[in-house]
Each structure stands twice: as structure tokens, then as C-alpha cells.
Amino acid sequence: MAEKPQILAELEQEQVNALAGLSMVQEEEALQVWKREYLGKSSKVMLAFSSIGQQPKEIRPLVGQVANQVKQALEAAMDACAVTVHEAALAHKLASEKLDITLPGRRPVSGGLHVQTSVLRRIYDIFAEMGFQVYRSCDVESDEYNFELLNIPAHHPARDMWDTFHVASPGMVLRTHTSPGQIRAMRQYCPEPIRVILPGMCYRYEQISARSEIQFHQVEVLAVGKNITFSDMKGTLNGFVRRLFNADVRTRLRPSYFPFTEPSAEMDVECFVCGGKGCPVCKGSGWLEIMGCGMVHPTVLLNGGYDPEIYSGFAAGMGPERISMLLHKIEDIRYFWGNDVRFLEQF
Ligand code: PHE
Secondary structure (H helix, E strand, C coil): CCCCCHHHHHHHHHHHHHHHHHHCCCCHHHHHHHHHHHHCCCCHHHHHHHHHHHCCHHHHHHHHHHHHHHHHHHHHHHHHHHHHHHHHHHHHHHHHCCCCCCCCCCCCCCCCCCHHHHHHHHHHHHHHHCCCEECCCCCEEEHHHHCHHHCCCCCCHHHHHCCCCECCCCCEEECCCCCHHHHHHHHHHCCCCEEEEEEEEEECCCCCCCCCCCEEEEEEEEEEECCCCHHHHHHHHHHHHHHHCCCCCCEEEEEEEECCEEEEEEEEEECCCCCCCCCCCCCCCCEEEEEEEEEECHHHHHHHCCCCCCCEEEEEEECHHHHHHHHHCCCCCCHHHHCCHHHHCCC
16 A cells, blocks of 8 residues: 555644644633644645645545545634633633622721811801801911001010911011901901901911910901990800800800900800819819900901991900810810821711
8 A cells, every 4th residue: 555645644643733732722812822823824734725736646635635624623623612711711700700799898988077177167157147157368468467457566565475477478477366357358348247257277386285286277256337345245255155065154254455356355164074163174263265355446447447436346266276175175286287097087
């Protein structure tokens, strides 16, 4: 028997190699590589087809036949493999997307309001009920507004009450209190009656300690109109304090001094920690100081554009950080702007 032509032997060997190679294929990508190698344009099988013309005449039909068989066998094996690879990929995807609906849920982390934002909103609400609007004034003020127009001329000893941050432009300061907003509100509304509160951050160049910070809020209260009296002030402030603390808290006014009010006073509330008996929070006195107040000084009314012969008014200024410290028994003012979440999360 004549020896088997070499091309036929090669085709048979190619089939064996290709099937062996296919048995290693596990992924789509590898299958494509395999297909290019064994069934692509320059694969042995495809080249065998194009070589038929160069083969001896007598074996041409046989070469064509064998090449066809090998090609069909490889295609069939490839199709079978494609199905397996696809199923494996699907199973893998399903497994990776498995969802255990019996697992307990994870609580989403939600933010909250800063304790001062809440206290300020309570203050706004209470004054809103009494007909006071919020008036926003600027943090960077001129010396004129922060001091002069409030009856505190340069070299006036009362300037010692406010240690001031001066900014780069001459004559400009970070406001040391919200009182300069009184002048701005009066100049804007004159000669209309005014009922506003002026909340905002104030700045003082002070040694930071448990009791004093270089930045803190104040809420200023201002009412200007005809026939406004000291007892209107007392009634308004009492109304506010009772809504903020509780309905039967007692208050008292002590004479005090501010250059921009005359007469001036400070309002104390009965210590709600000890009920007035005396404790460390009120330092044994039974009273807690919560704001400065007084009748708007005639000079200040004049500076705001109101004739003090016709108009009168009252003003008050309170520190909401101090109010929070009393309400929540916070012992160190530095916690407010320290941004420690362990502190902030408690409110
Ligand atoms: N501005 C004063 C302060 O900073 C508080 C105050 C405001 C007092 C209004 C009287 C009237 O201490």
C-alpha cells in the first residue's frame, strides 16, 4: 500500500492538536484565540483547501474530503465549547450577584444640624412669633459702624470691652458685636418702625479658654418706633426667655453700662439647674446672666436717622453659645467650633 500523503497526515495531526488545545479553553477570549489559530485564514486547515490545486491530481479529492472533515469536526467541537464557556460565565455572574435578603440592613449615616444652628433657629422662631424679622448684617465692618456710630469714639475707655481684630484695609475690623447692624437697619428703614433681630458671628481678639472664644454668635434685638418704653423691652425679653427656657422661669434686670444704650441693664434668669438655690453652674448665686440690653441711646437713634424727640427704642444682645451651654450643660465653649463629631453627634 502506498504511503499516506504527508498533507493528510498533517491534517490529522492538526485535528488532534486543535482538540487538545480546545480542551484547555475556559473563557470567551481564549476561544476566539483558538478559533483564529485553528480555523482562521492562515490555519493549517484553511491553507490545505487553497493548496489543493498544487497537490498531485490523484489525491486532490481526498485532500478536499479530509480537510472538510477536519474543518467540520473542529467547528462542531468549537460550538460545543462555546456553549459551555457561555454557561460558565453566566453561572459566575449569578454567583457574584448573589443577594442574601436575610442579612440585617446597614443604617445609612445621616448628617444633622449643628447644635448652634438648632439653637439659632429656635431663637428666630420665638422672635418671629413676636413679629421680629431676621436682618443680616456684615461680618467685616468699618470702625465707624462698629464703634463711632454706637457712641464709642476712639480712645473711649469702653473700647476696652472689645478686643478687636483689625483687617488689612485701614479702618476696617471684624465686628466685635452685632450692634453695628442696628445702625444699618435704622438707616435702611428710617423713618419706619423697626422690629428685627440681627444674628451673626462676632470676633474678638481674646485668649481662648473654656469660657471665651475668638469667634462666637450673637443675636441682637432691635425695636424702634414711637412710644416704645423700658417696660416694652422687659415684656418682650421676658416673653422670649419664657418660651426658650420654660414658662415660669423668673428673670431680673440689673443696672449695667453700654455706651449705646441708656439706661442699660443685664438680664438674668433664675438658674434652672438648681432652681435658684445656688449651684456650680450659677456659681452659688442662683442667677444666670443671659443678655445685655437697654433703651437705644439718643445719639445712636440720631446716627440711625431717627429723631430721639419723637422716636425711642430698645436693644438687646445675647450669646447663643452661652444659651446652649446653659441648656445642654456644655462646660467648654471650645467644643462648638472644634468640630469633634463625638460632640456634634449628641445633638
Ligand atoms: N453689644 C453688646 C455686647 O457685645 C450687647 C448689647 C447689645 C448690649 C444691645 C445692649 C444692647 O456685649
